Amino acid sequence: MSDKIKKVLETPEVPDRLKPENITELLDAVPVRKRSRIKTVTAWCTAAAACLVITVGAVKFGSDKMISEQTAIMSAADSKPFGITNGISSGVKDESADEAVSEESDSASADKYTLQIPETLAFEQLGSYERVYEFYRKGIRSYGDIIGEDDDELMINSADAAERNESTVSEEASDISDTYSQAEGISEADVIKANKKGVYYFSTHVYGKTFRYVPFDSRNGRFGEPEETDISSYIPDAESGIREMYLSGDILSVIVYAYSGEDYAYSTAVLTFDVSDGSPEFAGSYIQSGVYISSRMKDNIMYLVTNQHPDYSFRFISDDEDITDEKYMKRVLPFCGESFENSECLDPSCILVPKGWDDRKYFESFVNVSGIDVTSPSVPVSVVSVAGNTEEIYCSQENIYLTEINYNSENEYYETGITRFSADSGTVSPQASGRINGRVLNQFSMDEYKGHFRVATTSFVYGDRGSGWPSNNVFVLDMDMNTVGSITGIAEKETIKSVNFQGDTGYVVTYERTDPLFAVNLSDPENPFITDEFKINGFSTFMRKWSDDLLLGFGVDADEDGIETGIKLTMFDVSDDSELNAVTTYSMNAEKSRRSYHSVYSDAVHDRKALLISPERNIIGFPVVEAIRDEDNNPETKSAYILFRFEDGQFKETGQIKAEGMYPFDRAVYIDDYICMFGGDTAVCAEISEMKETDRIYFETNDIYLWD
Amino acid sequence: MKTDDFRKDVNTAVRGDREAFSRLYALVYEELYRTAFYxxxxxxxxxxxxxxxxxxxxxxxxxxxxxxxxxxxxxxxxSAKIKRKQAEYSKSAVDINAPEYESILHENFKFENQELAEAMYRIEDEDRLILSLSVLSGYTGDEIAKICRINPSTVRSRLMRTKEKLKRLIGE
Known part of the structure; x- marks a missing residue:
């Protein structure tokens, strides 16, 4: 396949004018810029820092007072190395922030909202934009900042939150599925959410601008008239697309990618909608620089993680650019606020970078972590921006863990850097960081339990003469992110495919040709040990506790030679961790013959959110796509949603529903006795116990589907 | 080009030498153009x-x-240039079924590749960029992530999905 793609890609001939021998002509045509932009930055910073205006205000963009306000922040930061954050939040919130606030009132709030960083933290704070630029010039990575808000604000917010919680409780009980979350009480985002009024959905097959509210009547299993909401009007002047959403009480929070092409500003917006009447009413917005990485929600607080890459903009900004201009600053500094227009750069005093950055040679990015109260999103409770990258995040009740893959050029190993942030009612603050060998597969590779952080990684082992192979490890870290115990060299030459932590036990699936499930006893954090290993064909890409004695695995089926053949469900018996076993398996395999082609695939293999699992309801559901090419070479693709139950020690198919629309199913939810399945342009409802269809609707959409 | 020569050229090009820059450019120009074209x-x-x-x-x-x-x-x-242009396109919705695209397909691709080429034209903008960086230039997921400024795991999963999609689109 790759070879064929390559052939297509290599087809076009490069026009003559772009051939290397002709390129000098092109270069001659344009004068080389002489002036160094970097000098300009320095000069400006020095000049600004020299000004002493003792007022505190926000760096309010779009205001002609920008420079003096800017200066104010910097001088304030000089006098107090730990973040003053009041200005930023109030600037967004109301007009009065444009006026100078006296120094005293500021220091009072500064006492409250200082970002306290443990001395042991591997990061230090940068006190001014000048130092941020200096940091950039070293070609490094960078970290963040905290924004507080005033007391009144916090109190109003918490009162609001309490009210909403009450109203949620008083609603009539209805058994509605939500996106499976790794930690209890910590919600995770998805493209589908449901409440008793209906379903909010957009397809994973498209980066579209619209989501749908499909009213649903749980008495008869019928859909109402779908309503479409176009988010682009709420983010003017930007290219936007929906990523994921949350539903908390009556608030639907939609996470949106927003790219302002004019100034390379990649950012992430959160749009909130009041859905107390079912149909979404726009309520508020928040925007934060950087590309969306991940998020979690606890009560009404959303923790949003974005990754910002200022290097390109910092290096290639043209010389005629005014560096005190809002656009320039927003290209290279983290910002947040209500909208592009009404947003501000984070206070420089709070920007964190790794200690010893003088020696660094690489220019990396910022990770921006914020806590947002979705009942009043425009002003975040806090924002921290930390130098680095992040891939997978894990969130426990009190902490957010960010992982960063680093290549250690000294020993040529991949390492995972882990930074723990405390997260309390929206206030995020980095606490400790550490490093372990290898790479983390996904969020389920991590877990916090009784004051210890456990993590499974796949690393690489070097043999003689440049040979090498993967190997796997489980590390136990304390809250200071120091490794206290570990098992290394688990299943050499295999890689981790899924992990599941349950209290004192960790279950790890590795794979090369068969799928060994390992049980790791973690009851003594300093001395973890493997209790058993169980082999089975294929591998699970996701595992979930079914009961105290049973662990459900979903993944790929493969034959004895490791050739992947289809989808597989496995019910592991984990009643005795020293005697692992499989109760039963169920495979859906492609039939291959010389004259026809047939394959079976499920999005859920790589996207566990496509799985609908409820041990309480005895439901295991997932979408399946079958591709068939018959003897006359006619291709046909069939999409269905299949529901299983686990009964008498066997997986039993309850039934399946065919998509029949243009697009395959990608998600389903259950609402009381019904399952609602969605696929791009189709919604189908069926009664759960027999998968008997009760309603089917098709939407019209202007979004461009990937499946067209 | 030997590593030493390469470094020398970079160092010379950094000082504004057009010839040295052209030699460096010669190493990548086909990939650059084809990535952009696709x-x-x-x-x-x-x-x-x-x-x-x-x-x-x-x-x-x-x-x-x-x-x-x-x-x-x-x-x-x-990649930044491409994204800018793609952003302009999406404002003025590009119709892949328009005659100009048919002629691009017919002119540039041999018959046996046309089905795949057409399928590849139909995947989403960013996915096309990721695919070409991966297949044409051999970049790893992490490198593509840095180039396109997206999450490396997203790159990997999208690449996988794109390939699955292509397989299905051409029924393979």
Whole structure:
């Protein structure tokens, strides 16, 4: 396949004018810029820092007072190395922030909202934009900042939150599925959410601008008239697309990618909608620089993680650019606020970078972590921006863990850097960081339990003469992110495919040709040990506790030679961790013959959110796509949603529903006795116990589907 | 080109030497153009994107931090150019079924590749860029992530999905 793609890609001939021998002509045509932009930055910073205006205000963009306000922040930061954050939040919130606030009132709030960083933290704070630029010039990575808000604000917010919680409780009980979350009480985002009024959905097959509210009547299993909401009007002047959403009480929070092409500003917006009447009413917005990485929600607080890459903009900004201009600053500094227009750069005093950055040679990015109260999103409770990258995040009740893959050029190993942030009612603050060998597969590779952080990684082992192979490890870290115990060299030459932590036990699936499930006893954090290993064909890409004695695995089926053949469900018996076993398996395999082609695939293999699992309801559901090419070479693709139950020690198919629309199913939810399945342009409802269809609707959409 | 020669050329190019820059460019120009062509599905825009990239790169090469970074650095510039152009397109919805695309397909691709080429034209903008960086230039997921400024795991899963999709689109 790759070879064929390559052939297509290599087809076009490069026009003559772009051939290397002709390129000098092109270069001659344009004068080389002489002036160094970097000098300009320095000069400006020095000049600004020299000004002493003792007022505190926000760096309010779009205001002609920008420079003096800017200066104010910097001088304030000089006098107090730990973040003053009041200005930023109030600037967004109301007009009065444009006026100078006296120094005293500021220091009072500064006492409250200082970002306290443990001395042991591997990061230090940068006190001014000048130092941020200096940091950039070293070609490094960078970290963040905290924004507080005033007391009144916090109190109003918490009162609001309490009210909403009450109203949620008083609603009539209805058994509605939500996106499976790794930690209890910590919600995770998805493209589908449901409440008793209906379903909010957009397809994973498209980066579209619209989501749908499909009213649903749980008495008869019928859909109402779908309503479409176009988010682009709420983010003017930007290219936007929906990523994921949350539903908390009556608030639907939609996470949106927003790219302002004019100034390379990649950012992430959160749009909130009041859905107390079912149909979404726009309520508020928040925007934060950087590309969306991940998020979690606890009560009404959303923790949003974005990754910002200022290097390109910092290096290639043209010389005629005014560096005190809002656009320039927003290209290279983290910002947040209500909208592009009404947003501000984070206070420089709070920007964190790794200690010893003088020696660094690489220019990396910022990770921006914020806590947002979705009942009043425009002003975040806090924002921290930390130098680095992040891939997978894990969130426990009190902490957010960010992982960063680093290549250690000294020993040529991949390492995972882990930074723990405390997260309390929206206030995020980095606490400790550490490093372990290898790479983390996904969020389920991590877990916090009784004051210890456990993590499974796949690393690489070097043999003689440049040979090498993967190997796997489980590390136990304390809250200071120091490794206290570990098992290394688990299943050499295999890689981790899924992990599941349950209290004192960790279950790890590795794979090369068969799928060994390992049980790791973690009851003594300093001395973890493997209790058993169980082999089975294929591998699970996701595992979930079914009961105290049973662990459900979903993944790929493969034959004895490791050739992947289809989808597989496995019910592991984990009643005795020293005697692992499989109760039963169920495979859906492609039939291959010389004259026809047939394959079976499920999005859920790589996207566990496509799985609908409820041990309480005895439901295991997932979408399946079958591709068939018959003897006359006619291709046909069939999409269905299949529901299983686990009964008498066997997986039993309850039934399946065919998509029949243009697009395959990608998600389903259950609402009381019904399952609602969605696929791009189709919604189908069926009664759960027999998968008997009760309603089917098709939407019209202007979004461009990937499946067209 | 030997590593030493390469470094020498980078160092010379950093000081504004056009010949040295051209030699470096010769190492990547085909990939640059083809990535642009495939991402933008249009030879004129692809040529524009590449020449703009060349100018930007030459004008700013003195800021290049390490010799090794040359390749991914110039692709980063290209990817920003491509994204800008793609953003312009999406404002004026591009119709893949329009006659001009049919002629691009017919003119540029041999019959046996047309089905795949058409399928590849139909995947989403960013996925096309990721696919071409991966297959054409052999970048890893992490490198593509840095070039396109997206999450590495997203790159990997999207690449996987794109390939699955292509397989299904051409029924393989």
């Amino acid at each position: 991402s933008l599905r249009n030879e004129h825009d692809a040529a524009d994107a590449v020449s703009e990239t060349v100018l930007d790169a030459f004008n700013s090469i003195r800021k290049l931090r390490s010799e090794e970074a040359f390749r991914s650095w110039i692709f980063k510039i290209l």
